[in-house]
Amino acid sequence: MLEIEHLEVAHGDAVAVWDVSLKVRPRELVTVVGPNGAGKTTLIDAIAGLLPIRAGTVRLDGSDLAPVPAHEVCRHGIALVPEGRRLFPAMTVEENLEIGCYARPARKLRSQSLERVYATFPILRERRRQLAGSLSGGQQQMVAIGRALMACPRLLLLDEPSLGLAPQIVDQVFEVVAGIHAEGVAVLLVEQNIVQAFAIAARAYVLEQGRIVAEGAPSEVAQDPRIREAYLGQSG
Amino acid sequence: MSAPRLPPALGVVAAGLALALVPALKLPAFYETFLYLVFFWVSLATSWNILSGYAGYFSFGHAAFFGAGVYTTATLATALDVPFLWTLPAAGLVAALLGSGIAAVVFRVHGVRGELFGLLTLALNTKIDGGPGVFLAAVPIPTLFGAPATTLYHLSLAVAVLSAVAALAIYRSRWGMGLFAIRDDEDVAEVLGVPTYRYKLVAFGLSCFIAGLIGGIHAMFVTYVTVAETFSVGLAVDAIMMAALGGTRFWYGPALGAVIVTSLTQSLTGGESAILNRALIGAILIVVIVFLPDGVAGGLRRRRRRAAVSPGRAAPAARVEMPREPARPQPAAPVLACTDVKKAFRGLQALAGVTLEVRAGEILGLIGPNGSGKSTLINVVSGYYRSDGGRIALEGRDIARLRAHRIAGLGLARTYQIPRSFRRLSVVDNVALAAMFGGRGLGRETGRGLARSWLAFTGLEAKADALPDELNLLERKFLDLARALASEPRLVLLDEVLSGLTLTQMTDALALVRKIRDRGTTVIFVEHIMRAVLDLADRVVVLSYGQVIAEGLPRHVMRDPGVVRAYLGKAYA
Numbered sequence: 083m084l085e086i087e088h089l090e091v092a093h094g095d096a097v098a099v100w101d102v103s104l105k106v107r108p109r110e111l112v113t114v115v116g117p118n119g120a121g122k123t124t125l126i127d128a129i130a131g132l133l134p135i136r137a138g139t140v141r142l143d144g145s146d147l148a149p150v151p152a153h154e155v156c157r158h159g160i161a162l163v164p165e166g167r168r169l170f171p172a173m174t175v176e177e178n179l180e181i182g183c184y185a186r187p188a189r190k191l192r193s194q195s196l197e198r199v200y201a202t203f204p205i206l207r208e209r210r211r212q213l214a215g216s217l218s219g220g221q222q223q224m225v226a227i228g229r230a231l232m233a234c235p236r237l238l239l240l241d242e243p244s245l246g247l248a249p250q251i252v253d254q255v256f257e258v259v260a261g262i263h264a265e266g267v268a269v270l271l272v273e274q275n276i277v278q279a280f281a282i283a284a285r286a287y288v289l290e291q292g293r294i295v296a297e298g299a300p301s302e303v304a305q306d307p308r309i310r311e312a313y314l315g316q317s318g
Numbered sequence: 319m320s321a322p323r324l325p326p327a328l329g330v331v332a333a334g335l336a337l338a339l340v341p342a343l344k345l346p347a348f349y350e351t352f353l354y355l356v357f358f359w360v361s362l363a364t365s366w367n368i369l370s371g372y373a374g375y376f377s378f379g380h381a382a383f384f385g386a387g388v389y390t391t392a393t394l395a396t397a398l399d400v401p402f403l404w405t406l407p408a409a410g411l412v413a414a415l416l417g418s419g420i421a422a423v424v425f426r427v428h429g430v431r432g433e434l435f436g437l438l439t440l441a442l443n444t445k446i447d448g449g450p451g452v453f454l455a456a457v458p459i460p461t462l463f464g465a466p467a468t469t470l471y472h473l474s475l476a477v478a479v480l481s482a483v484a485a486l487a488i489y490r491s492r493w494g495m496g497l498f499a500i501r502d503d504e505d506v507a508e509v510l511g512v513p514t515y516r517y518k519l520v521a522f523g524l525s526c527f528i529a530g531l532i533g534g535i536h537a538m539f540v541t542y543v544t545v546a547e548t549f550s551v552g553l554a555v556d557a558i559m560m561a562a563l564g565g566t567r568f569w570y571g572p573a574l575g576a577v578i579v580t581s582l583t584q585s586l587t588g589g590e591s592a593i594l595n596r597a598l599i600g601a602i603l604i605v606v607i608v609f610l611p612d613g614v615a616g617g618l619r620r621r622r623r624r625a626a627v628s629p630g631r632a633a634p635a636a637r638v639e640m641p642r643e644p645a646r647p648q649p650a651a652p653v654l655a656c657t658d659v660k661k662a663f664r665g666l667q668a669l670a671g672v673t674l675e676v677r678a679g680e681i682l683g684l685i686g687p688n689g690s691g692k693s694t695l696i697n698v699v700s701g702y703y704r705s706d707g708g709r710i711a712l713e714g715r716d717i718a719r720l721r722a723h724r725i726a727g728l729g730l731a732r733t734y735q736i737p738r739s740f741r742r743l744s745v746v747d748n749v750a751l752a753a754m755f756g757g758r759g760l761g762r763e764t765g766r767g768l769a770r771s772w773l774a775f776t777g778l779e780a781k782a783d784a785l786p787d788e789l790n791l792l793e794r795k796f797l798d799l800a801r802a803l804a805s806e807p808r809l810v811l812l813d814e815v816l817s818g819l820t821l822t823q824m825t826d827a828l829a830l831v832r833k834i835r836d837r838g839t840t841v842i843f844v845e846h847i848m849r850a851v852l853d854l855a856d857r858v859v860v861l862s863y864g865q866v867i868a869e870g871l872p873r874h875v876m877r878d879p880g881v882v883r884a885y886l887g888k889a890y891a
Contacts, residue, residue, distance in 0.1 A: 093736075096791045096818025117885070118688045119817050119846035219666060246666055246689045274688050277887030291847065313885045314876045315848025 083108045083268060084129070084237055088138035091121075091128040098124040100292045101138070106237065106270050111263040113271040113279040113300070116289035117313045122272040123165050125289070126241045129270070130162040131155040142237070157185050161235035165242045167226040171215025175206055178214045178225050182232025191234060199228040202258065220251035227258060237268045244275045256282060276313075280304055288312055326570075327486055334479035341468045354471050354539065356580045357478035358532060362553070363560040363572035364481040365528035369521045370558070371566030372494060374501030380554040383413040383526040385545075387533025392452040392543045402459055406473070406534045413530020414523045421522040425515055451544035454537060473535045481528045482573055488521075489569035492754050492762055495743075497521055499751050502740035509700055511726035511755035511805060563606055565613025567742065574615055638767030651714060653678050653809050653840045654699065659708035659718075661691075661698055661864075668694040670864035671708065676809065681831065681841045683855030683872065685848070687884055691864040692844045693735075696811050700732045701725040713808065726756050731807035735814040737794035739786035745797055746782040749773060749804045756805020769804055776800040776830060792823045796830065803834065810834065812843035816850055828854055852876065860884065 084106040091099040099121040106112045116122050127133045129140055131152035140147045142158055150158065161182070169178050179199055183192050200207040203224045209217060214225055223243055230238055240259060244252040252275065260282045263269050273279035280286060280300035288296040288303060290312035296303050303309065341350060366380050387409035394400040394408060459466035488494040496517050499507035508514045537543050556579070557572075564575025582599055610617040654676040661669040668691045676682050684692050697703045699710055701722030710718040717725050731752070740748050749769035754760050760768065773779045776796040778789075786794060795815055802810050815831065816824050824847075831854060835841050845851050851858060852872045859869040862884040868875045875881055 093818065094791065097820070098818060117846055117848070119814065242688065275887065309886065313848065314882065315850075315852045 083143050084270065085141045085144075086129070086138070087141075089125070089128065089135060089140060090137040091124050091133050092136050093124070093133070097136070098292055099128065102289070102292070102294055103138075104287050104294065104297070106268050108236075109263075109266050109268055110285065111260075111269045111271065111283050112285045112287070113273055113283035114287045114289050115273050115276050115279055115309075118274065119291075120289040120312070121292040122274075122289055123241055124292075126162065126239050126270070126272050130160065130239055132162075156233050156235070157187065159234075159236035160239060161230035161233040161237075162239045163226050163230045163241060163243060165245060167222050169214040169222055169225055169229075171213065173214060174211050175214055175217070175225055176210040179206075179228050179232050182229035183234075185233060188233045192232075195232045195234060199231055202231070202261065203228055219247050220254065223247060223251075223255055224258070227255075227262075231262065235267060237270065238262060240269060240271045240273075242273060243271075244273065244278065252278060276304070276309065327483055330479060330482045330486065334475060337475055338472060341464055341471060347467070350467060350471050352580075352584055354467075354474050355584070356577055357471075357474035358536060358539075359557070359560060359576035359580050360478040360573045361474065361481045361528055361532040362557045363564070363576045364478075364485050364569075365525045365532075366554070366557045367561045367566055367572040368481075368485055368488060368528075369518070369525040371561055371572065372488065372497040372501065373518055373521055375518065375522075376558075377525075378551060378554050378558075380525075380529055380557055381549050381551065383417050383529040384533040384536075384553060385548040386413040386416050386526075387530030388537045388543055388548050389452075390530065391534035391537040392454060395454060395457040395537075396452055402457055402538060406531060409534030409537075410527040410531040413533065414527035417526030418519060418523040421519050425518050425522075451542055454541045454543065457538065459538060470535060470539050474532065474539075477528065477532050477535065478573070482570065484524065484528070485569040485572075490762070492765075493517060493520075495747065495751055495754065495762065498743060499740050502742055503738050505702060505722075506734075506738045506740070507751075508722040509702065509726055509732060510752045510801065511723045512751070513723050515721075559603055561613075563603055563613055565610075565615030565617075567612050568615040568619070571613050571615040575613065578614070638764055638771060651678070652676055652711075653713060654842070655709075655711045656695075656699070657709040657711075659695070659698060659710060660706045661694055661703060662706055668864050669698065669705070672861070672864065672866055674859050674866055674869065676840060676842055677857075678840055679835065679838060680856040681835050681843065681854055683851040683858040684842055684844045684861065685846070685851055685858055686861035686867075690861040690884075692861055693813065694864075695861070696732060696813055696842075696844060699725075700730060700811060723755070726805060726807075729806070729808035730811070731756065731802035731805045731809075732811040733795070733798040733802050733813055733815065735817055737786075737791075737798040739789075739794060739797055739801075741786055743786075744782070745778060745784050745786060745789070746770060746773065748786065748797060749800045752801045752804040753806075756807065769800075772800040772804045775803070775833075791818055792826065795819070795827065799830065799834075803839070807839060809840045809842065812841060814844055814846065816845060816847050824850065848876070 087103045089099060089102045090097065102125060114122055114125065124133060128135055131147065131150055135148050142160065147155065170181065179196060180192065183189050183195055188195065205221060206224055206228060209221065214222060217225065227243070243255045243259065247255065256278045259269060259271060271279055271283065283300050286297065286300045286303045287294050288309055295312060296306045296308045337353065340353065362380065362384065366377065369375055370377050390409040390412040391405040394405040395402055459469050461469055463472065496507065496512040499512055500514050500517065504514055560575035560579045561572035562575070563578060564573065565571030579599065606614065652675040656672055656674050659669055659672045672695060684695070686692055694703065698705045701720060705718050708718065709716060712725065712728050712730060715728065717728065743751065746766055746769045749772050750762065750765040753768040754762060754765035770779065770782060773782050776799055778793060778796055778800060781789060781793060786797060789797060812831065815827050819827060828850060831841060831843065855872050857870060858872050858875050860867050860875060860881050867880045867884055868878045
C-alpha cells in the first residue's frame with residue numbers, strides 16, 4: 083500500500099536520506115532499523131509530509147503523496163506517532179486523544195474510537211482528566227499511540243516508540259504495537275532497538291547514513307554482518 | 319568612499335553645535351518647537367534601540383520609564399521646590415533604577431524572551447495615579463541663552479546628542495558586539511563567554527536613563543502633566559516605529575527614523591485630514607519594512623556596498639598571529655573530570671551518575687545509543703544545564719555551579735550539531751566575538767585580526783565578509799569550529815560534526831579535527847558514525863541509560879559484550 087522509490091530528503095542543504103526505496107503491504111508490519119543519525123526520523127517525517135521530498139516518489143495506494151499537505155496526509159489513512167511523543171502537555175489525556183480525530187471522516191467515529199483506545203489502554207481511561215504533561219513517560223507514549231489510533235489509520239507510522247523508556251515499559255509498548263497490527267493496521271516501525279523490532283516485524287530494512295544497506299526477513303537480516311557494521315563500525 | 323571621512327562621533331557633535339546656534343537666528347518659534355520635537359523623538363527612539371534593537375528584547379514599556387522621568391521632575395519641582403535643572407539627573411536615575419530593578423528580576427527568569435518580554439513590559443504601563451494631573455507652569459526655567467523655551471531646546475538637543483553618541487560608542491564596542499550576539503542567539507553568546515545577564519541589565523539601565531532624562535525635560539515642555547498622556551502605549555509604539563523605519567541594526571537608524579517621521583507628521587498633519595495623513599505615514603512604514611527589512615539605514619548601506627564592491631573595499635584588519643600551541647598541561651592531571659554527575663528532567667534520569675576523565679591532548683569519542691545522555695552531558699559540562707549532583711572539574715577547578723560564560727572563560731568551547739552562527743554578524747565577526755569574549759578578552763580590532771587567522775586555519779578566509787547564511791553546511795560547521803577555537807580553549811566539545819556531510823566533506827572535517835588536536839587542544843566528540851569514531855578517537859566512552867558502560871580503546875570497546883548489547887540487544891552479545 084505504501085511504496086517509496088528513490089527517495090531523497092534534506093534538511094536545508096544537509097541531505098539526510100539518499101535514494102531510499104521501500105514498501106509496506108496492506109496489514110504488514112515493517113521495521114526500519116539503524117543507528118542514531120541514520121536518517122530514520124527524516125524518512126518517516128517525509129512520509130508524513132512534514133519534510134519536503136527532494137527527489138523520488140512516495141505513493142499510497144498508487145497515488146502520489148508529494149503534493150498532499152501535511153495536515154491532509156492523515157485523511158489518506160496515515161497516522162504518525164512522532165519521536166519523543168510530542169503531546170500537548172497542558173491538555174488533558176482525553177483532549178489529546180480527541181485532537182487525533184480532528185479530520186472530518188475520523189471525527190464521526192469519535193466515541194467509538196475513544197472506546198477502542200480506552201479498551202487498549204485501560205490506564206488512560208482512569209487518567210482521562212489528568213494533564214498529559216503530568217503522566218509518566220510510558221503513559222505518555224500510550225497517549226501518543228492512542229492519539230494516532232483516533233484517526234482510524236490504515237497505516238501507522240511509529241518513530242522510536244521505545245526512546246527514553248525503561249526496559250519493562252519498552253516491552254509493554256512493543257506488545258501494544260503487535261496488538262494494533264493484529265487488528266489489521268499496517269505499521270511502519272522505525273527503531274533503534276533491533277531485537278524488539280525484529281521480534282514483531284514481518285520484514286526489515288537497515289538504514290545507515292541515509293541509505294538502505296540491507297533488507298529481508300528479520301531472521302536473515304539479523305545475521306547480516308552489515309548490521310554490526312552499521313551500529314558498531316566493524317563486523318568482527 | 320574616497321575622501322577620508324569624518325569620524326562619526328565628531329560629526330554628531332559638530333551637528334549638535336551647529337543646531338545649538340539655530341535659536342540665535344531668531345526664526346519663528348514654530349521652528350524651535352519642531353526641532354525640539356525632533357530631538358525628543360531622536361532621544362526616545364535611540365534609547366529604546368539600545369536595549370530592544372541591539373539586544374533584540376522588544377520593549378513596549380518604554381513609556382513607563384519616560385513617565386518615571388516626567389513624574390520625578392514634576393513632583394520634585396512642584397511639591398519639593400527643587401530647581402528644575404537639578405531634577406533632571408534625578409529623573410534619569412529614577413527611571414534607570416526602576417528599569418534595572420525590573421530587569422534584574424525579569425532577566426533571571428529563563429523563559430522570558432521575545433514576545434513574553436514585550437508583553438511584560440506592556441504590563442508596566444499601569445497608570446500610577448488617576449489624579450487630576452500636575453501643573454508646572456509656575457516652575458521657573460533658568461535662562462541660558464535666551465527665552466525659557468530656548469533652554470528646553472538646548473537641553474533636548476544635548477540629550478539627543480548624548481543618546482546618539484552613546485548608541486555609537488556601544489555600537490563600536492565589545493559590549494555592543496556582545497549585545498548583537500545576544501540578539502541572534504543568546505545561548506551561544508553565553509557559551510562563548512558573553513556575560514549576557516550583566517550586558518542586558520546595563521543596556522536596559524542606560525536605555526531607561528535616557529528615557530527618564532528626556533521625560534524630565536518634556537514635563538516642563540508640556541507644563542501640564544497627566545497620567546493618561548504620559549503613560550500611553552502609543553508613545554512606545556511611535557518610538558518603535560521610528561527605530562524600525564530607520565533601521566534597528568544601526569546606531570543612527572532610530573535617529574534617522576525619528577527625523578523622517580517627525581518631519582512627515584509635522585508637514586502632513588494638522589487640519590481635517592490629520593487622520594488620513596496618519597494612515598499615510600502608516601502606509602509608508604509598511605512599504606519601508608517590506609522592501610527595506612533593515613530600515614532606511616540598511617537600504618542606504620546596501621547601496622553604498624554595491625557601489626564600492628570591488629576596489630574600494632576597506633582594507634581588512636591586519637591578521638594577528640595565532641598563539642603558539644597552548645602549553646600542554648601536566649599529563650598527570652586530567653583536563654576534565656566528571657564524578658557521579660547527575661541530571662534528571664521531569665522524572666527521566668538523563669544522567670544517572672556519570673564518572674569519566676578526559677586526558678590532556680587526547681581525542682575522546684563519546685558514544686551511545688539514542689537517548690543515552692550524550693547531549694545532556696555536553697550541555698551540563700558547558701554550563702547550559704545545571705547538574706543535579708556530582709562534581710565537574712576543568713583542570714582541577716570545580717565548574718559544576720558556574721554560569722556558561724564563566725566556564726567558557728576557563729577554557730572550554732563547543733560546537734553544535736546544527737551549526738548556530740550569529741546570522742546577522744559577518745563570518746569574521748562571528749569568530750572575532752569568540753576571540754573577544756573567550757580566554758584573553760581582546761579588543762575588537764585585535765579580535766578581528768585573530769579571527770582572520772582562525773578563518774585561514776579552517777579554510778574560510780575567502781568568506782570572511784560574507785554572512786553565515788551564504789555558507790554551505792560544511793562551511794557553517796567549520797565556522798562553528800573556528801568560533802570555538804578562537805576562544806583558545808583547552809578543551810573543545812564537538813557535537814556531531816559529521817552529521818549531514820557527504821563522504822568527501824567528512825574527510826575534510828576529520829582532517830581538521832586532527833589538526834586541532836595536533837595544536838595541543840583536547841577534544842571530546844560525540845558522533846554516531848562509528849567508522850569515524852574508530853578512525854579518529856584515541857579513546858571512547860560509551861553511555862547507556864545515563865551511565866558509562868564501557869571505556870577504553872575504540873576497537874576493544876566496540877567488541878565489549880555490554881556495548882554490543884546496548885546497541886544491538888542481548889541476542890548479539
